[in-house]
Amino acid sequence: MMTMLVATLGLLPAAMSHAIGSDSQRPFAIVIVGGLMSDLLLSIFLLPTLYVWIAREGTSSRNRRWHLRARLISLLTRTMGGCALGIACLASHAGAQQPLTWDQVKAKFEAVNPVLKADAANVEEMKAEEITAFLRPNPQFTLLADGTQIAPHNGAWTPVKGTTEQPNFSYLHEREHKRNCGWRAPGKARRLPSHST
Amino acid sequence: MALLILLNVAMARVGGLLALYVTGTFFSVSSGVGFLALFGVSVQTGVIMLEYINQLRARGYTPAGAAIEGAVLRLRPS
Numbered sequence: 310m311m312t313m314l315v316a317t318l319g320l321l322p323a324a325m326s327h328a329i330g331s332d333s334q335r336p337f338a339i340v341i342v343g344g345l346m347s348d349l350l351l352s353i354f355l356l357p358t359l360y361v362w363i364a365r366e367g368t369s370s371r372n373r374r375w376h377l378r379a380r381l382i383s384l385l386t387r388t389m390g391g392c393a394l395g396i397a398c399l400a401s402h403a404g405a406q407q408p409l410t411w412d413q414v415k416a417k418f419e420a421v422n423p424v425l426k427a428d429a430a431n432v433e434e435m436k437a438e439e440i441t442a443f444l445r446p447n448p449q450f451t452l453l454a455d456g457t458q459i460a461p462h463n464g465a466w467t468p469v470k471g472t473t474e475q476p477n478f479s480y481l482h483e484r485e486h487k488r489n490c491g492w493r494a495p496g497k498a499r500r501l502p503s504h505s506t
Numbered sequence: 507m508a509l510l511i512l513l514n515v516a517m518a519r520v521g522g523l524l525a526l527y528v529t530g531t532f533f534s535v536s537s538g539v540g541f542l543a544l545f546g547v548s549v550q551t552g553v554i555m556l557e558y559i560n561q562l563r564a565r566g567y568t569p570a571g572a573a574i575e576g577a578v579l580r581l582r583p584s
Contacts, residue, residue: 343525
């Protein structure tokens with residue numbers, strides 16, 4: 310009991326740690342700690358009971374002793390079969406949980422990431438803007454006025470005498486040649502700069 | 507006797523698997539090494555226990571008395 314307790318308590322920090330690099334030692338420590346705890350109880354209570362069972366039968370009759378030994382063997386094999394079944398269950402559990410295809414990973418990531426959805430909506434909106442901006446006429450009319458006198462000076466106020474007007478008209482059509490990357494025919498797409506210098 | 511000790515090993519394995527399942531750890535190489543160490547310790551305790559019980563029986567105890575005495579001594583060393 311003392312040796313088992315020493316091993317259990319000594320490995321408890323290793324089993325509980327979540328520090329960097331503890332992934333390699335944690336399963337090791339978890340197995341030993343859990344196994345020793347159950348083994349402690351079972352070996353102290355179950356082992357003497359089974360010993361008494363075997364020894365009592367053994368003193369009474371050799372024939373029954375062999376019979377009992379066969380029973381113990383069947384018990385042991387059944388226990389080990391249960392263990393094998395448990396391992397198989399664990400393995401199938403692990404197998405059912407672990408492999409995720411790339412599409413599933415992507416779907417999960419998209420489902421839990423609203424920022425990504427908002428960005429996708431923004432990209433769609435910008436694409437639509439680009440298309441309609443080409444189709445839409447975009448004339449720009451500007452009128453600049455400068456030199457207007459806004460307050461009387463020495464009793465004289467001639468507001469529009471020094472005013473200079475500058476009307477302006479512009480129409481942006483150069484994007485016809487430059488911004489036709491994504492939604493025109495592929496042959497007219499902008500060429501990427503080559504790196505073969 | 508050997509069968510009893512091996513039963514002890516089986517119980518240790520059940521406990522180890524239970525601990526793995528509870529903590530949600532997968533069976534890996536390091537946990538396999540942990541199982542090996544666990545088998546060693548459980549065989550050791552089983553051998554010690556049965557050897558002491560056999561000594562008590564050789565001293566003239568009844569089987570039940572020897573088992574109880576040995577288990578109590580394992581539980582609380584005097």
